[in-house]
Amino acid sequence: MTSGNERDWPVTSAKIEVVSVIEQIREDQYSTEATGYLATLSYFFRDAELQMGEYTRRFPLQASAQHWAEQFKDRQVVVHVNPRDRTDSVLLDEDLEGLTPAAPPSLDEAIRMEKLPLLKRRYLVLSGLSKLLALTGLGLSTIALWTSISTGAVHWPSWLFWMSGAMLAFTAASVWVVSYRAEDSSSYQAFLHAYTVWCPAWMRWSVRISGAFLAVLWFAEGIRADLPAEAQTLLLRILPHSLYLFGCWGFLTSAATHTAILRSQELTGPASGEDLPSSANGSGAD
Numbered sequence: 162m163t164s165g166n167e168r169d170w171p172v173t174s175a176k177i178e179v180v181s182v183i184e185q186i187r188e189d190q191y192s193t194e195a196t197g198y199l200a201t202l203s204y205f206f207r208d209a210e211l212q213m214g215e216y217t218r219r220f221p222l223q224a225s226a227q228h229w230a231e232q233f234k235d236r237q238v239v240v241h242v243n244p245r246d247r248t249d250s251v252l253l254d255e256d257l258e259g260l261t262p263a264a265p266p267s268l269d270e271a272i273r274m275e276k277l278p279l280l281k282r283r284y285l286v287l288s289g290l291s292k293l294l295a296l297t298g299l300g301l302s303t304i305a306l307w308t309s310i311s312t313g314a315v316h317w318p319s320w321l322f323w324m325s326g327a328m329l330a331f332t333a334a335s336v337w338v339v340s341y342r343a344e345d346s347s348s349y350q351a352f353l354h355a356y357t358v359w360c361p362a363w364m365r366w367s368v369r370i371s372g373a374f375l376a377v378l379w380f381a382e383g384i385r386a387d388l389p390a391e392a393q394t395l396l397l398r399i400l401p402h403s404l405y406l407f408g409c410w411g412f413l414t415s416a417a418t419h420t421a422i423l424r425s426q427e428l429t430g431p432a433s434g435e436d437l438p439s440s441a442n443g444s445g446a447d
Contacts, residue, residue, distance in 0.1 A: 295416035
């Protein structure tokens with residue numbers, strides 16, 4: 162961040178000859194976490210002797226940082242030189258305006274540009290099976306919800322609830338298994354779970370809307386005694402169906418996540434399982 166005096170310094174022409182992107186790491190005694198990527202533009206100019214300066218900008222994703230930095234390679238820029246110390250110079254934000262041929266990618270575009278870890282076949286099979294189970298559970302929960310609303314509270318056999326719960330637990334656990342394996346295979350950790358960019362829009366919005374509705378329902382139940390009589394009556398009509406609503410939301414969330422994982426792998430390229438070398442799939446031994 163400049164103090165403002167730099168804008169009054171004399172200007173000279175410089176050339177950006179080196180661009181680089183480095184990962185920023187935050188470490189503590191429990192974990193190591195990537196916090197972002199620092200793009201650096203190294204420029205050179207001659208003022209009696211060859212001088213050098215740097216301009217840095219932080220990005221959340223490596224792909225967006227590289228996309229932005231590479232546009233400036235070998236570009237001529239105007240830099241401000243300290244009249245009291247000719248080795249001191251700055252490149253201001255406004256000096257870069259208009260130099261890039263393309264706008265920086267949006268967050269969704271940058272996530273799509275990221276190099277994803279290629280999952281081995283067994284994890285793709287697990288994700289595909291989990292997607293089918295989640296869609297089956299979603300269908301059953303939807304039928305149960307519709308039946309409950311149409312006919313009033315329905316007493317389903319207990320084994321059906323246990324089976325649905327087991328299916329939901331399996332599909333949710335498989336999300337963790339696949340994601341953990343992918344995270345273990347690559348440095349793409351900070352945004353690994355941003356699979357929503359590959360999720361179909363209707364699934365993404367359905368998850369958000371149904372999740373928000375359940376959150377409102379849970380909050381309203383907590384303050385039911387303070388609600389007007391009409392609101393309490395409406396709430397009492399909805400609550401008997403809340404379990405089916407939760408089932409729909411849970412299975413929909415699992416189905417959306419596994420759909421996104423599978424679609425992201427299709428865009429990345431076909432995985433060849435154990436045939437892939439360690440440099441291609443991001444990991445050697447399993």
